Amino acid sequence: MHHRLTERAQLSGFDVLGQYRRFAKRLAKENPVFRSATTAVLVSAMAAVLTAAIPATPAAASVLSNEVPCTSSDYLRITIHVTDAPSEDRCIANGGEMDVKSSTRGADMWLTRISTGKNRVQWHGDKKWQPSTPIGKRTVFTFPNHPGGVRIDKIRIL
Known part of the structure; x- marks a missing residue:
């Protein structure tokens, strides 16, 4: 050596x-x-x-959540939609971050409901992670003051 x-x-x-x-x-x-x-x-x-x-590799960046079929209430389940389009449910598993951007270029994504399952969760929208204190496990979170939802581009499971 x-x-x-x-x-x-x-x-x-x-x-x-x-x-x-x-x-x-x-x-x-x-x-x-x-x-x-x-x-x-x-x-x-x-x-x-x-x-x-030894080259440094950012560990946090390599951890990604992934989309899974909505077959369990333990998964994170989000309801999102593109402006003026129907809503869709997506289920996400594993700790980390995931982009939830639209396949339609330039279209904003809107989050209308979160069911955390067995996870603590934050979403990224308006250039910051929200809420500042993650949403707790087994919580359903909606946005009654924003009937169209809130802007979202990423979601993370902590």
Whole structure:
């Protein structure tokens, strides 16, 4: 592993670890008290280099909810519609986010009902996640003050 790390650092033209290693050896020869501290720092430096070499992947972005047949009251069930079109029910399972945009380009989607099932839920509309405190499990949520529904482009199960 040490050889691969050194080879990778030299290939990139960035041999800081090698320079540090030479300095640490010289310091340890001159003063034995620094041997254990030098080893600890060297291990930390190697860990930092290895961590930086591993590409970061956003975990949250990879978790997606998915649409399922409405066969259970445990699923999240939403009633949505495109402007001036009939409503449709969609059921969603698994934690994460899901886009619920219309296949009709430029058409707004409207949410008229949420039945959370065994989930805590928020929807995204008007550029923010709503409500600020997620809707609890086993809750039916409607919008009596907005008979046409509220704007929605995403839904998330927490």
